[in-house]
Amino acid sequence: NGAYIHQCVIRRARNGISRAVSNALLDMYAKCGDIGSASQSFTEISERDLLTWSIMIWGWTFHGSLENALECFEQMKSTGIKPDGAVFLAMLAAFSHSGQVDSGLELFNSMQHEYFIKPTLKHYTLVVDLYGRAGKLDPALRFLESMPISPDFMVWGALFCACRARKNIQMAELVSKKLVELEHKHPGKYIFLSNVYACVGRWKNVDRVRAHMQNLKIEKDPGWSYIEVNGQIHSFVAGDRAHENVEEIYSKLEEIVSGAKEHGYMPETESVLHNIEEEEKEEHLGSHSEKWALAFGLIRTPPGMLIRIMKNLRICSDSRSIVKHASKVSKREIMVRDVRRFHHFKDGCCPCRDHW
Template sequence: MFNSSLRPGRLAFPFALKSAAALSHPSLAFSLHAAASKVSLDLDSFVRTSLADMYVKLGFLDCALKVFDETPDSHRAGNVLLWNVVLNGLCRDGDVERARELFDVMPERSVASWNSLVHGLLKRGDLDGAVELFEGMPERNVVSWTTMVAGLSRNGDNQRAVWMFDRMLENEVRGNEFTVAAALSACARMGALESGLRVHEYALANGFRENGAVGTALVDMYSKCGKIECASEVFDRMERRDVLTWTAMIMGWAIHGHWRKAFQCFEDMKCARVKPDDGVFLAVLMACVHSGKVEKGLELFDSMRFDYQIEPTMKHYTCIVDLFGRAGRLQEALEFMKAMPVEPDFVLWGALFSACRAHKNIEMAELAAENLLRLKPSHSGGYVFLSNMYSSARRWDDAEKVRITMKDQSVGKSPGWSYIEIRGQTHCFYAGDRSHPQSNEIHNKLEGLVLRAKEQGYEPDRECVLHDIEDEDKEDSLECHSEKLALAFGLISTADGEEIRIVKNLKVCGDCHSLMKVASLICGREIVLRDNKRFHHFNSGVCSCGDYW
């Protein structure tokens, strides 16, 4: 247009500015800004807003603020879009304090103004501040509700996220596919199947098709709630599957221990001409980890690097170390770590340590623990790992020294907790918990269950207890594990023969694993336990993991 000696009008510049932002072309952006000034259109409200928006999208927040600050008051006062662009830019940049200051002096606020600040507070992790602001909104739209549901879930407050979704429905606001996907994600993270089913029913009743974000979220929800076959049924019904959908399905098969189906799904994906990314390879490597397929895992790792030119992340390296470690090939795991092009992080050393503990290699465990404490001296995990190791080896003095060091440095141990959902209500138990209203009944049920289990040959694994205490006290300590309390509560709260589903934040210990197997036999129940590594389906005295976890 310039080359044709034509003068661009006020409607032409916004499209050009938007294109410059989409192309991530800073020099073009600056040229367009200069051109707008040259033809005296830079103060036009439409052009001015587009300039600020372009700079925000390019990451030049200072330039956007300069455009805003240099806008004459007479032009700025009535341009709520310009205020919103800058407000959104500050929130995206994490400067919530300045965003709040700007919000407080806005001459006029739209719903988008409130939504931006709510999003900024959630992004910073200020959940109470976000909820307070949300409750004060004069009006809300579907974006407002979706922002809250998704933001609460991302910050780990999944129960409140689902509650917020339910409130949205009570207010007769129709969610969009992002709202539904966010609610399903919250259900998945909690393992709340009944809530997930309710969201699924809402989606079907309101015409949401099982495709795109909703379909992928459904696959993920059913997988993480222990219903892998339901996840597979949704997956098979989907008309369109992107790489995220395939990843969710492969990971679902992997964490449930169905390695053959995970591998077949991976092959089907390639046949469908969907190019695998790093997330897909992580999922299929997890299938190898949980099945002990070391050589297959190494083959896939090499294929990722050499056939697809995908650079491994720390998560991929951790999978390989875990793969070697679980198989007892500890020296190979250590050699692999030494050959890595990146420095091993805390999680990777933790994977090696867990393997050392399982295979009782104290010397290598001490090396791993030394690096754990070097990387995160204030993190309880390294100390607890080492104390566990010494306790398992009956080196009580060494274990006590570690405990004293923890106390001296004021390092606290993260508590274990377990969730169980009963009739749509989630109940949380902590290790040693007696806060539940039915606590006495729960502990009585658990004591009776342990006695019946012993009659079937169950012997408490006292090596799981960290202190040098008497055997009777050790058994009392073991009975306080959160997943056992959740199991007992499930047994007294559900009908005979009903499936019990439990979610735990830590890896299940050997003793709890043994009791769950026996409990499934003597109670005639299927017990589904999701720990931080995988699913365990206990049925008729057997676990789906084959005792390899």
């Protein structure tokens, strides 16, 4: 629909497309996952303002391309346009998702001392995230505690996510106390802490956290994914087998997983409930909505066609492994848009190099 509107605008624009409309089209393509069309639209904009550059840099960042984001950033500066706080946010996110700690810190210092931009809580959150994704948890905590403004739930949450990824129980428990003080009933803290305990086999702690969630009547949002095929949206919910093609989808998913195992894939069952057998744990992992959407896409779309999947939660590492394998075997590009960013899988790889 957006591309159709774009063509209508081109046909009716007698004196060329205005910069405001051009920026809107650029933003539309980038947010809808078509970074190629966004880049093409960008090259066609002759007079670019700060917003134009900002949209394009954010687009490359959300699509996991640090190289293009950095090139765009440098080109913008060469034209005499100075970056603002939003542009620095985009670049910090790009460095964070690429594991480039030193470059990210250099940029953060440049923002303050060269451009005299005062960091906001969002900037500080991204620096904590920058450290955390690279596994530098102690420097992340020291940075957080030295902030000139009080860290909020998001700043502590960035460190908490890093603790989960690195299975650092001691620091996760410390951070969780801060999160409870800031927002007592936020479900994310309890869910993440439960998963951290599960990853290291501390099942009594898992049971305690989940019982506490029940007492507070805190529920986890169900994971869902959707995929568009032939103009029709197909939705999948985690654990839901109500789809009319359930048997065919399940068979395809088994085929994908089986093939992945032959190439070294090991299901990441550590965080799955401990009171079920290993085979059932693998079955639980197989119920993830993005895997069902992937299997359906491979069945219902022609060979070579790009598969686009949208997910409401962050994609887990086990699902990433499956999608990477599927992209290599099927010789397809598979794009997954989760709650944080776009992931482009091609020939078994993703540009973020697993700093996601």
